[in-house]
Amino acid sequence: MTCRDNGDYCGWDKSAVKGLAATVWTAAVKGLATEAEEKAEILRDRFRLSAVSIVESEVKKQGMEIAEPVVACVADLAFKFTEQLARDVELFAQHAGRKSVNMEDVIISAHRNEHLVGLLRSFAQELKGKEPAIEKKRKRSSKKKQSPDEGEFSAL
Structure with missing residues (x-):
């Protein structure tokens, strides 16, 4: 029988154990959040670099300076x-x-x-035209099966 089995905290104060567990949980969540924030920042930087490249290219085509x-x-x-657009389309999908x-x-x-x-x-129509045709499965109708001796018209 271990100390955990009988409700003992192996000599630790119960509140200290709960505090330690909360600290570990918070650190884990912050670690995940930090990782997500890092990925978001990388995405944001790449997007901005692409936008800068497009702006500079368009300005050059027009023979202008910026x-x-x-x-x-x-x-x-x-x-x-783009962030707002992403939120909007996500809300439209949820609404549907x-x-x-x-x-x-x-x-x-x-x-x-x-x-x-x-x-x-x-553009959507062009994409649909390029898509391979996929057969949709039809649901079986829930009509009652007729016995062989019953026709379309039954005698009353």
Whole structure:
């Protein structure tokens, strides 16, 4: 019989054991949160670098010049817009009773921009055209089976 089996805390104060357990749990949760925050920061940095690259490329195509603070501001705004868009489409999917986002959620998120909605709808149609045809399984009807001697019309 170990000290845990009989409710003894092996000479430790019960409150100290609970405090230690809470500390370990908090550290584990913070470790997971820190890891998630690190991944989010890496994603944010990569997104901003891509946005900066796109802005600089477009500015060069137009033969213009742009100040570095403006480029940083555009990259930051693009990231914040994308974060909001992600929250919106997630809410649309939840409202529809789904756990995952689909193309219709993205199209709905663009409802304020008719031109963008049109582009997204045509893009969605192109994607559907490229998709291999998948047969949907039909549910069996719940009609009562007829016996061989019963026809469509039964005698009354």
